[in-house]
Amino acid sequence: MPGFVLRTSTISLTMLLAGFLFANNILILTSFVPLCYLAFGYFIKVPGNIEVKKSISRNRIIGGELLEVKLKASVEAGFGILEICDVVPPHFELVEGSNYKVIWKGMERGEIYLRYTIKCTTSGTYPMNATKWKARHSICSFSEYGQCENDISVEVSPRLLELRKVRGMSAANKIPMPQGALSSMGMNTNEFKELRLYSPGDSFKSINWKVTSRSLLRGNVWPVVNEFEREGKKSVWIFLDTSRTMNFGSNVRNVKEYSIEAVNSLSDYYLKHNCSVAFLTYGHSTIAINGGSGRNQYYRILKELIKIKDKKSEPYNIKANFLTLYDAVNSYRQHFLGMRPLFVIITRFCTNNYDEVKKGIERMSRYTIRKGALPSVMVVNIDGYGLMAENQAEKLASNLLDSMNRIISKEVRKNCIWIDWDPARESLTEAIIKQVVS
Amino acid sequence: MKLLFLCLRTVAAFSAYIVAFILFQYTPLFHLLLNITGSSIGTITAINLTAALLTAIIYMSTRNAFPFVRIMCVVLSIPAVVSYSKLLDKIIGFDIQSYLSINITSFLFFIMIMLLLTAGKLKSLEDEWETLIENKTCEEEVKKILRSRMKFYLFFCSFTTVFYIVMSLFGFIVLDMKGSEQSIIIIAALGVILFISLIIFIYKKWSSLVDI
Numbered sequence: 001m002p003g004f005v006l007r008t009s010t011i012s013l014t015m016l017l018a019g020f021l022f023a024n025n026i027l028i029l030t031s032f033v034p035l036c037y038l039a040f041g042y043f044i045k046v047p048g049n050i051e052v053k054k055s056i057s058r059n060r061i062i063g064g065e066l067l068e069v070k071l072k073a074s075v076e077a078g079f080g081i082l083e084i085c086d087v088v089p090p091h092f093e094l095v096e097g098s099n100y101k102v103i104w105k106g107m108e109r110g111e112i113y114l115r116y117t118i119k120c121t122t123s124g125t126y127p128m129n130a131t132k133w134k135a136r137h138s139i140c141s142f143s144e145y146g147q148c149e150n151d152i153s154v155e156v157s158p159r160l161l162e163l164r165k166v167r168g169m170s171a172a173n174k175i176p177m178p179q180g181a182l183s184s185m186g187m188n189t190n191e192f193k194e195l196r197l198y199s200p201g202d203s204f205k206s207i208n209w210k211v212t213s214r215s216l217l218r219g220n221v222w223p224v225v226n227e228f229e230r231e232g233k234k235s236v237w238i239f240l241d242t243s244r245t246m247n248f249g250s251n252v253r254n255v256k257e258y259s260i261e262a263v264n265s266l267s268d269y270y271l272k273h274n275c276s277v278a279f280l281t282y283g284h285s286t287i288a289i290n291g292g293s294g295r296n297q298y299y300r301i302l303k304e305l306i307k308i309k310d311k312k313s314e315p316y317n318i319k320a321n322f323l324t325l326y327d328a329v330n331s332y333r334q335h336f337l338g339m340r341p342l343f344v345i346i347t348r349f350c351t352n353n354y355d356e357v358k359k360g361i362e363r364m365s366r367y368t369i370r371k372g373a374l375p376s377v378m379v380v381n382i383d384g385y386g387l388m389a390e391n392q393a394e395k396l397a398s399n400l401l402d403s404m405n406r407i408i409s410k411e412v413r414k415n416c417i418w419i420d421w422d423p424a425r426e427s428l429t430e431a432i433i434k435q436v437v438s
Numbered sequence: 439m440k441l442l443f444l445c446l447r448t449v450a451a452f453s454a455y456i457v458a459f460i461l462f463q464y465t466p467l468f469h470l471l472l473n474i475t476g477s478s479i480g481t482i483t484a485i486n487l488t489a490a491l492l493t494a495i496i497y498m499s500t501r502n503a504f505p506f507v508r509i510m511c512v513v514l515s516i517p518a519v520v521s522y523s524k525l526l527d528k529i530i531g532f533d534i535q536s537y538l539s540i541n542i543t544s545f546l547f548f549i550m551i552m553l554l555l556t557a558g559k560l561k562s563l564e565d566e567w568e569t570l571i572e573n574k575t576c577e578e579e580v581k582k583i584l585r586s587r588m589k590f591y592l593f594f595c596s597f598t599t600v601f602y603i604v605m606s607l608f609g610f611i612v613l614d615m616k617g618s619e620q621s622i623i624i625i626a627a628l629g630v631i632l633f634i635s636l637i638i639f640i641y642k643k644w645s646s647l648v649d650i
Contacts (some may be wrong), residue, residue, distance in 0.1 A: 005644040008642045009637055009640075013634070013637055016630075020630060021525070022520070022522070022523035022524070022526060023523055023525050024523040024525075024527045025540065025544070025609055026519045026522055026543060026544040026547055028629075029548075029602070029605055029606055029609055030544070030547060030548055030551060031601070032601065032602065032605055033548070033552075033555075033598060035602060035637060035640070036598045036641045037555075037594075037598075038641075039642070040594055040597075040639055042640055042644055079590065081566075083573075098542035100575075101575070102570055102575050102579070102580075103579075103583070104582065104583040104587070106586065138587060138590045139590065147455060216595065241463075244535065296556040353644055407482075432600075
């Protein structure tokens with residue numbers, strides 16, 4: 001109940017009682033004014049019976065893409081001002097239009113149309129299910145609040161950085177590749193990889209007749225074959241740091257998001273180069289995807305990458321023992337034996353994780369072979385300081401901190417292929433090519 | 439639009455003050471002050487100057503003089519209303535005949551209340567204007583909304599005025615009949631019961647709206 005009801009009732013009653021006490025006709029008569037106010041407040045309702053119909057252009061987008069939202073709200077009852085606001089998740093940025101509108105609801109049925117475009121640069125699954133409204137009374141000074149809900153959500157996949165745009169063979173050859181494959185065209189194993197359309201040369205035995213008959217019903221006459229994993233695939237193990245050191249930067253531009261994009265791009269790159277890619281996280285959340293190849297493996301990794309963003313919101317438990325890089329390598333050591341894989345570590349190097357990275361690299365170098373003087377371990381270090389720098393002084397400070405990190409990491413750099421990537425300045429491709437070639 | 443609201447608010451508050459001062463001029467208290475100072479111009483100037491000075495001080499310290507103006511209007515008008523109390527008349531013995539009639543006093547008091555309410559409403563509309571413009575709502579749309587709201591408020595004012603006139607006709611003319619003491623007591627008791635029941639009814643209705 002609004003406070004003004006109590007106030008107005010008290011005023012009215014006081015005036016009336018004072019009027020009777022002093023036998024004053026004027027006071028008795030004017031005590032009707034607050035009563036009228038109260039009656040108007042009750043009998044004239046605020047806008048209500050609100051129905052919202054909402055639609056979005058796509059349910060799945062890639063980070064940085066635009067999403068169009070359309071909303072239609074209808075108000076059936078009441079009088080007064082109605083404010084309606086479609087709630088946009090915090091990582092989204094309004095590009096065009098407005099998600100807020102206010103109307104005057106008179107005698108006729110009120111309708112509100114909202115149309116706006118938003119952009120999201122960070123991956124994850126975002127609910128877009130809430131539309132809030134506030135209805136103000138036409139005479140009295142009180143408002144009613146409400147929310148309309150639906151089941152709309154949008155899945156934002158991480159961006160695929162420009163690794164695939166490397167066309168020149170000289171540059172492509174410089175991107176580290178695993179050394180361990182015996183042959184790239186090995187024998188079929190029993191491990192199912194994916195379904196694909198029949199191509200000339202495929203064995204008739206490999207045709208999946210059930211799926212073919214089902215696709216025939218859909219009008220596709222081309223047979224579908226089972227594809228199995230082949231022996232002797234080159235193996236890549238990607239380790240992503242999900243510890244607190246990665247939570248650096250703003251909501252829109254942060255190290256964690258860039259690290260996810262780097263994993264996405266590298267897994268896409270190596271899978272396209274017919275490698276078997278495994279993915280592990282350490283630090284805060286533990287995700288493990290065993291080695292596999294093909295588009296299915298890419299989607300498996302992508303699915304987990306989207307979940308990482310959602311896990312970010314979970315509170316950190318100081319007492320909990322999280323898996324370190326060393327532990328992660330140690331617990332999967334059985335998978336590396338004889339494979340001689342390429343290890344890729346994606347982290348943000350700083351004094352806090354110096355020992356962890358060093359021990360992890362030392363452990364990894366046991367299971368891989370040396371390419372020249374260096375073992376097949378690649379560290380992608382995301383320099384996050386540049387992301388927070390806005391003015392000249394801050395940029396200078398970020399450069400200083402980056403230089404300091406380079407000095408600290410000098411010992412570790414000697415034992416691996418070290419790539420410093422500053423997302424504020426360059427693309428991942430540029431960073432890899434520049435530093436691997438040099 | 440904001441400037442318009444400000445001007446209208448000032449005019450409403452100032453008009454309320456004038457009405458309150460007119461009511462004050464026809465009170466025994468004002469006549470007492472007149473007897474003390476000996477000059478009507480001097481008394482009027484002194485009261486108004488004091489009011490203006492206090493308003494300026496309050497405005498300088500709080501940047502909002504409206505609550506003070508409201509208190510001042512009530513303080514100035516209360517002696518006029520209280521003069522018509524039969525109880526105080528019996529105790530102190532006012533010479534009511536030389537002042538404004540009860541009908542005019544009652545109507546002026548009502549007008550003053552409505553003017554103060556309107557000034558308050560205009561202040562809330564002014565705040566609403568600022569909020570909506572801050573939320574990047576189209577200026578034309580805000581104008582339309584606030585105009586509609588003002589129209590609705592004027593409807594409320596006119597309804598209340600008509601209701602008041604009907605009630606005052608009933609209260610001052612119809613009930614001004616000669617009747618026995620018993621009938622007066624019964625009518626008064628019925629009036630009190632009816633009015634209190636009305637307040638309780640509306641209050642209960644409000645209380646039932648738990649979701650607000």
